[in-house]
Amino acid sequence: MAAPLVKALLRCSDLTLGVRSAALRFPGLTQVRWSRYSAEFRDPLIDKEYYRKPLAELTEEEKFDRELKKTQPIKAAPSAHTSSVFEDPVISKFINMMMKGGNKVLARSLMTQTLEAVKRKQFEKFHAAASEEQANIERNPYTIFHQALKNCEPVIGLAPILKGGRFYQVPVPLSDRRRRFLAMKWMITECREKKHRRMLMPEKLSKELLEAFHNQGPVVKRKHDLHKMAEANRALAHYRWW
Amino acid sequence: MDSVGTMLKGVASLVSRVRKLDPGHLRLGTQAPQSLAAQLDNQVSFESPRAISCTNENDPAKHEEKHEGLHYNLPLQDVKTVFPHGLPPRYAMQMKTFNEACLMVRKPALELLHYLKNTNFAHPAIRYVLYGEKGTGKTLSLCHIIHFCAKQDWLILHIPDAHLWVKNCRDLLQSTYNKQRFDQPLEASVWLKNFKTTNERFLSQIKIQEKYVWNKRESIEKGSSLGEVVEQGITRVRNATDAVGIVLKELKRQSSLGIFRLLVAVDGVNALWGRTTLKREDKSPIAPEELALIHNLRKMVRNDWNGGAIVLTLSQTGSLFKPRNACLPQELLGKEGFDALDPFIPIQVANYSPKEFESCIQYYMENSWLQHEKAHTEEGKKELLFLSNGNPGQLERLCAYL
Numbered sequence: 267m268a269a270p271l272v273k274a275l276l277r278c279s280d281l282t283l284g285v286r287s288a289a290l291r292f293p294g295l296t297q298v299r300w301s302r303y304s305a306e307f308r309d310p311l312i313d314k315e316y317y318r319k320p321l322a323e324l325t326e327e328e329k330f331d332r333e334l335k336k337t338q339p340i341k342a343a344p345s346a347h348t349s350s351v352f353e354d355p356v357i358s359k360f361i362n363m364m365m366k367g368g369n370k371v372l373a374r375s376l377m378t379q380t381l382e383a384v385k386r387k388q389f390e391k392f393h394a395a396a397s398e399e400q401a402n403i404e405r406n407p408y409t410i411f412h413q414a415l416k417n418c419e420p421v422i423g424l425a426p427i428l429k430g431g432r433f434y435q436v437p438v439p440l441s442d443r444r445r446r447f448l449a450m451k452w453m454i455t456e457c458r459e460k461k462h463r464r465m466l467m468p469e470k471l472s473k474e475l476l477e478a479f480h481n482q483g484p485v486v487k488r489k490h491d492l493h494k495m496a497e498a499n500r501a502l503a504h505y506r507w508w
Numbered sequence: 509m510d511s512v513g514t515m516l517k518g519v520a521s522l523v524s525r526v527r528k529l530d531p532g533h534l535r536l537g538t539q540a541p542q543s544l545a546a547q548l549d550n551q552v553s554f555e556s557p558r559a560i561s562c563t564n565e566n567d568p569a570k571h572e573e574k575h576e577g578l579h580y581n582l583p584l585q586d587v588k589t590v591f592p593h594g595l596p597p598r599y600a601m602q603m604k605t606f607n608e609a610c611l612m613v614r615k616p617a618l619e620l621l622h623y624l625k626n627t628n629f630a631h632p633a634i635r636y637v638l639y640g641e642k643g644t645g646k647t648l649s650l651c652h653i654i655h656f657c658a659k660q661d662w663l664i665l666h667i668p669d670a671h672l673w674v675k676n677c678r679d680l681l682q683s684t685y686n687k688q689r690f691d692q693p694l695e696a697s698v699w700l701k702n703f704k705t706t707n708e709r710f711l712s713q714i715k716i717q718e719k720y721v722w723n724k725r726e727s728i729e730k731g732s733s734l735g736e737v738v739e740q741g742i743t744r745v746r747n748a749t750d751a752v753g754i755v756l757k758e759l760k761r762q763s764s765l766g767i768f769r770l771l772v773a774v775d776g777v778n779a780l781w782g783r784t785t786l787k788r789e790d791k792s793p794i795a796p797e798e799l800a801l802i803h804n805l806r807k808m809v810r811n812d813w814n815g816g817a818i819v820l821t822l823s824q825t826g827s828l829f830k831p832r833n834a835c836l837p838q839e840l841l842g843k844e845g846f847d848a849l850d851p852f853i854p855i856q857v858a859n860y861s862p863k864e865f866e867s868c869i870q871y872y873m874e875n876s877w878l879q880h881e882k883a884h885t886e887e888g889k890k891e892l893l894f895l896s897n898g899n900p901g902q903l904e905r906l907c908a909y910l
Contacts, residue, residue: 351882351891381909389605406879
């Protein structure tokens with residue numbers, strides 16, 4: 267759980283051209299994750315509303331932006347990033363994490379089957395409940411998904427710090443993206459490992475998502491365990507120097 | 509001003525009819541579509557979106573062109589008797605989730621209903637073949653026709669999927685009646701059970717006109733009812749295929765007498781003339797005509813009897829050794845099948861028209877099936893139309909996870 271992106275490897279300073287990135291470069295450190303694009307490439311903007319605005323409505327900055335785009339090179343948009351109204355970056359990230367061997371078709375179909383399973387289960391509960399409780403039952407699979415992942419995010423994490431020849435687990439703050447990553451990773455690992463051999467992923471994942479939505483279940487328990495460990499080791503907090 | 513008054517009166521009568529429907533269906537908070545209801549929304553605070561996508565006319569005999577695109581409700585009790593095995597699995601899931609069975613009235617079904625209402629029972633039975641691309645609604649149109657015939661008190665011979673009889677059969681017995689043919693006890697007994705559920709009342713009325721011998725000790729006399737043959741087939745699974753053969757023969761013989769009207773409905777009729785994936789013990793393939801069930805069904809589908817109608821559906825989805833884009837009768841039936849079925853009336857089932865698409869989306873929104881907030885917007889609907897191309901099956905799969 268080391269914080270910086272750039273990891274120290276070998277002392278290798280003569281890497282070829284084109285391998286530059288916007289991040290800081292420490293002397294003696296080489297980038298592990300690098301991109302084929304050089305620094306001047308801009309990220310693509312996929313937004314129908316932005317491009318549909320007629321010229322008259324643009325502000326000065328937007329007009330300047332448009333002029334700038336005519337000369338600057340832009341990176342290619344990934345094929346999973348669409349201008350569909352139904353697209354959700356959290357769901358796309360989850361699908362990428364579930365994917366094995368580049369089989370995006372399978373990962374996406376598993377995700378859609380999970381959302382459908384969640385929806386059908388909630389509809390069943392809705393029809394079985396009395397009319398007073400019906401307003402409390404959430405049937406939107408997307409809100410359930412987002413809320414469940416939010417409930418699984420840890421607030422504080424642990425990092426192994428070397429001091430005096432021993433590694434100590436020191437409580438450490440986590441960035442937003444690290445927290446989201448941990449929540450998704452725990453959910454997927456739980457569903458892959460702790461299930462019956464014949465149970466399919468959508469069924470297990472829908473069950474876990476519903477439990478996490480209600481703050482129960484094994485993934486939320488794992489988050490609580492992490493918090494307890496951090497609380498137990500809080501005396502070591504001053505070992506952290508960043 | 510008086511136009512507004514008449515509109516209000518019409519809406520008020522709608523209110524009383526809507527309130528007589530299931531009270532559980534009146535949902536608060538659904539979006540009213542931009543139409544008549546939206547204009548009157550300020551004056552009358554209830555919704556009538558049910559009037560846009562659903563109709564009160566639950567009797568298929570009274571469905572007309574004006575009901576085209578609207579959904580009608582099938583009572584769940586009827587569904588259990590008329591369709592013990594006939595509904596596609598995704599539709600059955602939808603029925604379970606919504607707690608109701610609603611079917612859309614579409615043009616091919618209306619056309620077929622018109623022909624069936626004007627059949628001349630003295631002439632030989634006419635064959636109607638529903639064909640079309642995958643997912644356009646052939647099986648559900650067939651279900652609409654079967655519901656109509658059940659309401660009109662016809663005897664229904666419904667084979668839900670003929671492809672299931674030519675593949676994945678665990679136990680094949682050599683037939684006792686004819687050494688060259690094979691029996692399929694499981695499939696035959698399951699079908700007999702469902703046939704009994706659908707046509708309870710006819711089984712005691714129809715008497716067989718010949719003596720049949722099952723084996724050395726058991727035989728069935730002339731004059732006993734068809735119900736006994738069916739019972740024998742269900743209890744003695746070994747004789748189930750022969751029981752099916754007897755049932756088909758007797759019904760064909762007696763349909764011209766006028767006691768009852770017979771509807772033969774077969775889904776996936778191209779299985780009868782294709783290839784099978786079944787093999788004998790020496791691994792040589794079996795042709796469809798060597799299966800007793802298929803042989804008897806082929807005789808049933810010939811138009812040498814009168815007093816009823818034959819409605820067939822082609823299907824590529826369960827078919828064997830046929831390419832995925834084959835949807836026309838000539839491609840799916842092959843030369844042999846086409847010649848056997850010739851002459852027939854082809855009825856094409858197409859994708860949703862814009863009106864039908866809108867009605868389908870409205871139906872989903874009324875049942876709160878489309879939970880994604882963007883799905884209620886115009887952009888969302890245009891995107892759904894584009895992604896599904898109006899194909900009913902694809903639209904259903906898309907809306908399932910939205």
